[in-house]
Amino acid sequence: MLNFSASEENYLKTIFHLQTKDNNVTTNELAERLHTRPASITDMMKKLKTRKLVNYQPYQGFRLTLEGKKAALNIIRRHRLWEYFLASKLKFNWDEVHEVAEQLEHVSNKKLIDKLDEYLAYPKFDPHGDPIPDTHGKMETSKQISLAELHLNRRARICYVANQSELLLEHLHEKKIKIGALVIVKRKFSYDDSLEIKLDNKPALTISGQLAKNVFVRHG
Amino acid sequence: MLNFSASEENYLKTIFHLQTKDNNVTTNELAERLHTRPASITDMMKKLKTRKLVNYQPYQGFRLTLEGKKAALNIIRRHRLWEYFLASKLKFNWDEVHEVAEQLEHVSNKKLIDKLDEYLAYPKFDPHGDPIPDTHGKMETSKQISLAELHLNRRARICYVANQSELLLEHLHEKKIKIGALVIVKRKFSYDDSLEIKLDNKPALTISGQLAKNVFVRHG
DNA sequence: AAATAAATTTAGACAAACCTAAAAAATAAC
DNA sequence: GTTATTTTTTAGGTTTGTCTAAATTTATTT
Numbered sequence: 001m002l003n004f005s006a007s008e009e010n011y012l013k014t015i016f017h018l019q020t021k022d023n024n025v026t027t028n029e030l031a032e033r034l035h036t037r038p039a040s041i042t043d044m045m046k047k048l049k050t051r052k053l054v055n056y057q058p059y060q061g062f063r064l065t066l067e068g069k070k071a072a073l074n075i076i077r078r079h080r081l082w083e084y085f086l087a088s089k090l091k092f093n094w095d096e097v098h099e100v101a102e103q104l105e106h107v108s109n110k111k112l113i114d115k116l117d118e119y120l121a122y123p124k125f126d127p128h129g130d131p132i133p134d135t136h137g138k139m140e141t142s143k144q145i146s147l148a149e150l151h152l153n154r155r156a157r158i159c160y161v162a163n164q165s166e167l168l169l170e171h172l173h174e175k176k177i178k179i180g181a182l183v184i185v186k187r188k189f190s191y192d193d194s195l196e197i198k199l200d201n202k203p204a205l206t207i208s209g210q211l212a213k214n215v216f217v218r219h220g
Numbered sequence: 221m222l223n224f225s226a227s228e229e230n231y232l233k234t235i236f237h238l239q240t241k242d243n244n245v246t247t248n249e250l251a252e253r254l255h256t257r258p259a260s261i262t263d264m265m266k267k268l269k270t271r272k273l274v275n276y277q278p279y280q281g282f283r284l285t286l287e288g289k290k291a292a293l294n295i296i297r298r299h300r301l302w303e304y305f306l307a308s309k310l311k312f313n314w315d316e317v318h319e320v321a322e323q324l325e326h327v328s329n330k331k332l333i334d335k336l337d338e339y340l341a342y343p344k345f346d347p348h349g350d351p352i353p354d355t356h357g358k359m360e361t362s363k364q365i366s367l368a369e370l371h372l373n374r375r376a377r378i379c380y381v382a383n384q385s386e387l388l389l390e391h392l393h394e395k396k397i398k399i400g401a402l403v404i405v406k407r408k409f410s411y412d413d414s415l416e417i418k419l420d421n422k423p424a425l426t427i428s429g430q431l432a433k434n435v436f437v438r439h440g
Numbered sequence: 441a442a443a444t445a446a447a448t449t450t451a452g453a454c455a456a457a458c459c460t461a462a463a464a465a466a467t468a469a470c
Numbered sequence: 471g472t473t474a475t476t477t478t479t480t481a482g483g484t485t486t487g488t489c490t491a492a493a494t495t496t497a498t499t500t
Contacts (some may be wrong), residue, residue, distance in 0.1 A: 007487060027448055040488055042449055047486090059448060059495060090335040100332050107323040115310040227457065247478055260458055262479055267456090279465060279478060 001074065002051075006106040009075045010034060011044050012053060013105075015064055016072035024061030073137035079105040080126035080133075081116050087127040088120065094127035094162050129160065129216055142219055147195065148212035150185050156217035158183055163214050172215075175205060183217055221294065222271075226326040229295050230254060231264050232273060233325075235284055236292035244281030293357035299325040300346035300353075301336050307347040308340065314347035314399050315389045347399050349380025349436060367415065368432040370405050376437035378403055388434060395425065403437060 004012070014033050018025045027045075031038045045062055048054045053068035064072060082104040083097040092100070114135065117123075125131055129144020150156055158181045161172065172178075177199065186204055187196040193209025207215075224232070234253050238245045247265075251258045265282055268274045273288035284292060302324040303317040312320070334355060337343075344360050345351055351359035364380055378401045381392065392398075397419065406424055407416040413429025427435075 005486075028446090036487090037489065038448065039450080039490080043487075086332075090332070090339050092331075092335065096331075100327075100329050103327045103329065104324075107320075107327070109320050109323065111312075111316075112306075112310070112320050115312065119310050225456080248476090256457090257459065258478065259460080259480080263457075 001108075001110065002071070003108065004071065007044070008048065008053075009071075009106055011048065012064065012068055012072045013075045013079070015054065015062065016069065016076065019063045024063050026061045070137055073133045073139075075105055077133040077135075077137075078107075078113055080130060081113060081120065081123070083126040083128070084120055084123045084132065085116060088123075097127055125159075125218075127160075129218070144216045144218050146213050147183065147185070147197070147207075147215040147217055148193070148209060150183075150217055152185050152188065154184065154219060156183055156219050157181065158215060159218045160216040161214060162216065168211075168214060171211065175207065175211075177207075177215065221328075221330065222291065223328065224291065227264070228268065228273075229291075229326055231268065232284065232288055232292045233295045233299070235274065235282065236289065236296065239283045244283050246281045290357055293353045293359075295325055297353040297355075297357075298327075298333055300350060301333060301340065301343070303346040303348070304340055304343045304352065305336060308343075313393075315393075317347055345379060349378070349399060349438070364436040364438055366433050367403065367405065367417070367427075367435040367437055368413070368429060370403075370437055372405050372408065374404065374439065376403055376439050377401065378435060379438045380436035382434045382436065388431075391431065392435075395427065397427075397435065 011030070011034065014030060015025050018029060018033065027038045027041045031041045034041075045054060045056045048068070049056045049062075052065055053071060054062045054064055056062040079101045082101040086092040086097040086100055087094055117135075122134075123132055124140050125144055131139035131141070131143065133139040144159055146162075147158075158177065158179055161168070161179070182200050184198045185195055186198055189195070193212070194206055195209070195212050196204050196206050198204050231250070231254070234250060235245050238249060238253065247258045247261045251261045254261075265274060265276045268288070269276045269282075272285055273291060274282045274284055276282040299321045302321040306312040306317040306320055307314050337355075342354075343352055349364065351361070353359040366382075367378075370376055378397065378399055380399070381388070401419050402421070404418045405415055406418055409415070413432070414426055415429070415432050416424050416426050418424050
């Protein structure tokens, strides 16, 4: 595996997140995301092009080559493994892990990451619900979403609860909402963002938008 | 706590290790230790002086200010905590941890380090037997002695290995001599300074005086 | 299709952290 | 106490990754 500077890694990772099947990443888009200036993007694209990590023709935007994608997935693997570590072992809140992982991800030592992965028992998703690539860059294709984002009548399973305050946990207990339960959203009330859901095919119940935002599910 | 570049941190840490009560650190000394050129040391000393981290008068060598020492201890704390983590949780060999910790130590986030410390149950010594500073820079001072100096039949624990050459480390591995092991010197042969020792109450083995001088223990 | 606006690139500069080669200071040798 | 040697510093240069301002290309209006 080649070696990259922290800067190069941030570019690769961010291009990966921005590029889609049919849309190249643009200079301005990337500049904004990286809190840098368009001129800096152009500079770096030239460099990444000579390293064969991006395809780039002036004024045409850019996308990762296969090699670039491989590198990006490796960086994302590190980031998400550290996020998982921070949340599960060090008891960081899920909304605090990203910032720290941004730094840890640049420590590049294959053995470290593979041993960390093993230590964490090969987790498949990070605390935000994003899939963690394995050593070969392969990962699950589903993403964890909040109950508030779940479409009507789609079957999903509760897999995570964010912001685990005393009050929230008590409320969940009250409503008998548990990790692993099958859930289907039956109605959405845009007036107050509350939802009517069914849990494990039991009678429907209503929950607040507040609550729905903190309960996460995965399709399937 | 102020913010330092990885480079600055390496300088601070290394000055801390080199400076003694009565001897300033010299330019060449530091250059050799950091695998850099003397001219680069001078450059950096000027910078660290304006930041009030070292006392430095041209041609007179340098030493850390109180502020610089505080910073150095913080970096050493990070380094040794990561070493401990790598050895105790990720099952790295104790002779592999240094290299990885050299990278991890530059991730600066107080909460991360304090939570790591807590997670590791506030270890007092790293896998090489060096004491780990606490949040305030305080650490154990207990005197280590070499195995060669240990009295007959006194129980002690192996806590440190000096002169960590490839050969020495390999030899230790061969003899299954590990940090943390309980050791008792059973006989001393003045003919060649070799020793007969017991490790963790397993059958006695013989080691050379050469080796004994490089293996350090702590009573207890 | 010409004019205007927006996006992108080029040109030139800067800071950090290193380098080499030459000069200066301190130390050691005679 | 000069001279020679070693150590340290200065002067000037390089690379990486950033910047601003100006030029250029592409896209949008009218």
